[in-house]
Amino acid sequence: MTTGSPGPADIYVRCPDCGFIAPPSSMDYAIADGGGIDWTARVEVRCVICHAVHSPGPGDVLPTDDAMTCQRCGASAPCPAGAARVRCPGCGLYLTGHQLTGQQLEELRIAEGLSGLALRERWLAAKEAARRRGTLPPYLDT
Numbered sequence: 001m002t003t004g005s006p007g008p009a010d011i012y013v014r015c016p017d018c019g020f021i022a023p024p025s026s027m028d029y030a031i032a033d034g035g036g037i038d039w040t041a042r043v044e045v046r047c048v049i050c051h052a053v054h055s056p057g058p059g060d061v062l063p064t065d066d067a068m069t070c071q072r073c074g075a076s077a078p079c080p081a082g083a084a085r086v087r088c089p090g091c092g093l094y095l096t097g098h099q100l101t102g103q104q105l106e107e108l109r110i111a112e113g114l115s116g117l118a119l120r121e122r123w124l125a126a127k128e129a130a131r132r133r134g135t136l137p138p139y140l141d142t
């Protein structure tokens, strides 16, 4: 990646799946001639909240018209107004958006909890498959 080009942490989009604004947890894109994102190629991002993959266009990138202060390192993290998750450019910590209402916080907790639950189910299925194959270590056989 070219230095100075936008990385995954540098753009904010609204996830069409969960509806929250956050920087993607990962991002696939081509680098344009002058650096930055080549929007003529397909851009794929993964939502850091619900892990859905979606394909934003240049018009979906939100302006960072707000900022939060990182509670860990004190750095100022620019973000769009109403962002649900803000990534600190200083230490990488994900901050919870300071403009979320109580109901949005609850929805965020559920959206993140559900994806955690999906991961847990995948883990349980893998464990069950290993048990049937007889390759499950005894300490995991709970």
Ligand SMILES: [Zn+2]
Binding pocket: 015, 016, 017, 018, 019, 020, 047, 048, 049, 050, 051, 052
């Ligand atoms: Zn999402």
Ligand SMILES: [Zn+2]
Binding pocket: 070, 071, 072, 073, 074, 075, 088, 089, 090, 091, 092, 093
């Ligand atoms: Zn920080």
